[in-house]
Structure formats: C-alpha cells, structure tokens
Amino acid sequence: MAKSETDEGEETTRVRGSGTQSVYAALRGEILAMTLAPGSPLDEVRLSERFKMSRTPIREALLRLASDGFVTTLPNRNTIVATIDFATLPTYFEALTLMYRVTTRGAAQRGAPAAMAAIRARQQEFADAVAAQDAYAMIEANREFHVAIAELGGNAYYTTFFARLLDEGRRILRLYYSTFDDRLPRQYVEEHEEMIAAIETGDVERADRLAIDHAAQIVRQIQEYVARDLRKPIELKIE
Numbered sequence: 001m002a003k004s005e006t007d008e009g010e011e012t013t014r015v016r017g018s019g020t021q022s023v024y025a026a027l028r029g030e031i032l033a034m035t036l037a038p039g040s041p042l043d044e045v046r047l048s049e050r051f052k053m054s055r056t057p058i059r060e061a062l063l064r065l066a067s068d069g070f071v072t073t074l075p076n077r078n079t080i081v082a083t084i085d086f087a088t089l090p091t092y093f094e095a096l097t098l099m100y101r102v103t104t105r106g107a108a109q110r111g112a113p114a115a116m117a118a119i120r121a122r123q124q125e126f127a128d129a130v131a132a133q134d135a136y137a138m139i140e141a142n143r144e145f146h147v148a149i150a151e152l153g154g155n156a157y158y159t160t161f162f163a164r165l166l167d168e169g170r171r172i173l174r175l176y177y178s179t180f181d182d183r184l185p186r187q188y189v190e191e192h193e194e195m196i197a198a199i200e201t202g203d204v205e206r207a208d209r210l211a212i213d214h215a216a217q218i219v220r221q222i223q224e225y226v227a228r229d230l231r232k233p234i235e236l237k238i239e
Contacts, residue, residue, distance in 0.1 A: 019057035020061050020064070021061075022051070023051050023057055023058055024064050027042070027047075027061060027065060027070075031065070031070050031071075031171070032070075032139075032170045032174075036081050038082065038083040038084050038171070039080055039081060039083050040080060041078060041079070042062060042071060042079040042080060042081065043079075044058050044062070044079075062079055066079075068164075068167075069082060069168065084172065084175075086226055089222070092165070093215065093218075093219050095165055096165050096166075096169065096215060097211075097212065097215035097219075099162040099165055100211040100214060100215045101208055101211045101212060102153070103146070103149050103150035103158055103159070103162055103211075104153075104198075104210065104211040105153075105207055105208050106150075106153025106155060106158070107119075107149045107150070107153045108201075108203060108204045108206075108208075109153075109204055110154055111152070111199050111200055111201075111202050115151070116199070116200055118148050119145065119149055119152065119196060122144045122145040122148045123145055123189075123192050123193070125141040125145075126138065126141035126142055126188075126192060127189045129141050130184045130186070130188065130189055133182045133183055134182070135174060135177040135178070135184075136174075138177065138182075139170050139173050139174060142173070142188075143163070143167070143170070145192060146162065146166060147162065147163050149195070150162045152199070172222060179225055191210070191213075194210050195207065195210050195211070198210055
C-alpha cells in the first residue's frame, strides 16, 4: 500500500527529530568528556559528513547545545565549543553549594527505603569507578548519585537545576581529576557514605553540614588546581 503524504511527512519529522537527538547526544558527550576541547571549531559541513546526514539536524543540534551553554556562535557565525570561564567559578560554586544543601536536606526530610536503594546503587557505581580509576565513569556516577538524592527530595525544579549545574561542572571535574592521574582519593567515597547515613536516619542538620563540607572541599581543591596548573589564581569563597 502506498504511503500517504501525511504518513511521509510524519516519517520525515521522526527521522529529522531522531537525527537531531543523535547528533546532540554525541556532541554533548564529547564536549563533557573533553574529547572536544574548549574552543574547538564545529563546522556544519564537516559534521554533516561525519554523521552522514543533512545540515538541518546538525544545525538544530548545535542550537540545542547553544541553549545548554555548551557551544558558542561567534560574530563571524562560526560555532565553537564553549570555553571554560574560570572567572565565573565563584558564582557557579555559590549556586552549586546551595543545591547540595537544599537537595540533601530535602532527601533527609523524606527518606524512603525504595529511594535509598537507588541512591546506594549510584554510590556503588561511583565507588567502583574510583577503584577502577575511570575518570569518565566517576564523573557520570557522581552526577547520578547527587541527582538521585535530589529526586528523593521531591522538588523537580531543584532536580532539573542541580542536574544542569552538575553537567556544567563535568569539564572542570575532568580537568581536576587529571591532576590525580585519575586516582581519586577514597575520601570522596566516604563523604558520600556519610551523606547516605544522614539521609537514612533523617538527620536534616547533619545532612546540611555534610553538604556544606562536601562543597567546601571541592571549592578549595579546584581553587588550588586553578592557581597551580592554570596560573590564574582566583579566590573562590563559599559563605
């Protein structure tokens, strides 16, 4: 049976949408993993050849990446991977610390056995990644661990915002982990365990304090990394 014009139009829309999503997902992953370094050019023609599709889904994927803050369109209309602006780190960490606190507090207030099983599963993935010295897996598992805590807190707005902050910080974490040769200290795993214990017992104030301390040590260590390895000493303070 011959396809109607409506069927063909719907199929074209699905193909285009799936093409955009596949390009978006691939480029986003490469940007976050630093395979595509900050400042790398993203040429539509070359990307079209690479992904073997027209420039339309490529352009739509780049627009999505731009809205996420992962790519930048220059005045000459060339597109590049967004650079990492270390001057914005103080405000970034201020927002990140707030989200650590509100999501961990929220989870402690609403602890539930089923949700804790999911959080513990993400923690095990993180611990395994640390043991395997797999930086990309560490970063991904760390994100999923904290997102799971946020989901337990029950505020979808917090969860969405926190997930975006964690994504924005993945490139910074990748640079930082490299200073350990990807041998992340066991301290990170232990801090997560303490958070889990506070959430399970419903100790809201302890959960809040652990979140503050967790953020503070990240701020301190990345400050040292920036000052030492990028030779751009800046002050990162969390009140």
